[in-house]
Amino acid sequence: MQDKYKVEDLLHLMAQLRNPDGGCPWDLKQTFASIVPSTVEEAYEVAEAIEIEDYEHLHEELGDLLFQVIFYSQLGCEQGYFDFSRIVDTLVRKLVRRHPHVFPSGELYGDNDSGSVDEAQVKQNWEAIKTEERNAKGESGVLAGVTVGLPALTRAAKLQKRASQVGFDWPNISGVLDKIEEEVAELREAVETGDREHAREELGDLLFSCVNAARHLKEDPEASLRHCNRKFERRFGSVEAVLKAQGRRPADANLEELDQLWDRAKAGEKPGSAQ
Known part of the structure; x- marks a missing residue:
């Protein structure tokens, strides 16, 4: 009887699906760009399973999401960009670097007796390290590196969070709610004038303000x-x-x-x- 399959088996399966000699016609014609919609869909299915507490099927949804990474790694290997081992190596090195409070020696298996550290300090260090990484990539500016491809609500929250870190934020949610009421009034005025372009702009401002309210409530707007x-x-x-x-x-x-x-x-x- 077959033991539980491992990551190596999944990599082999992917290679066979993409094998020009006897592979799957659908998988063979896929590209990086063509499977992006599936990746997004699988990520949302994982999120939905967690939100409705469908833990019985969560492992299956996570497997579907993992398969997307395996697919990209196969495409990267075929085109000489990277392989799965490089994905793992890059990820581990990045996480070790971003957790100096856990890996003070900078080594995964080094002396990691770092003592206690509070959560606030961890968050501060995390953001400082990410800023250094963005600078190393030539990304300047407070809002640099916030991925354009994110869902609009999620990206709005990230932009607002970045701005808040340099003090550009409402001190409490009361100001945010006042802003929402102001935006509703401006949207109503734009609608009444029949100016569709202006109405669209005001609608965007209202949605952006609602995201701000979610952020102050520590809720994910999506x-x-x-x-x-x-x-x-x-x-x-x-x-x-x-x-x-x-x-x-x-x-x-x-x-x-x-x-x-x-x-x-x-x-x-x-x-x-x-x-």
Whole structure:
């Protein structure tokens, strides 16, 4: 009986999938760029499994995400850029360098008796080390290196966090909430004037301010919105179920009736329900 497969087996499997002689036609035609959407999707599926506490299937989702790394390593090896061992080596060296409080000797297996250190100091050291790394890459400026390809809400939070580290931030959430109210008023004014370009800009300002509120609440804006999406799906599903029992569809009901069914679905949920 086959023992549990290891990383080496996964690397071999990937090489076989990409083998021009008998490999998988789909895998053979993939490129770095073509599998990026799958990588993003797999990362979100991991996040969703954790958020809904589906730990029974989390290992499977993590495996799917790991496979993306294996795929990139195979492409990198074929094109002479890097292989899996280099990915691991670079990662380990970076993590050792970024954790001097755990590896004071700078060696993974060296003398690591570093004594105690508080979390605040760890965060301060982490940011200082990352700044040094960005400078070494020629990335100057407080906001340099915040990846453009991130989801917009996540990138907004990272930009705001960087700015806050040099003192450009509201002292508390009260100022943020005042700003949200100001942006709502400006958006309303833009809509009333019929200026679509201005309205789009004000909408962006409002969303950016909402991300700021999430950051001050120490909440992930992407996770908060995903939670809201699931809540909307659940409640609307309840509305559909009631109408289906009557032999009807949502399109057969007027807005007033839909609102009443929505309120009923909302009232029937437990406060703080996350599922």
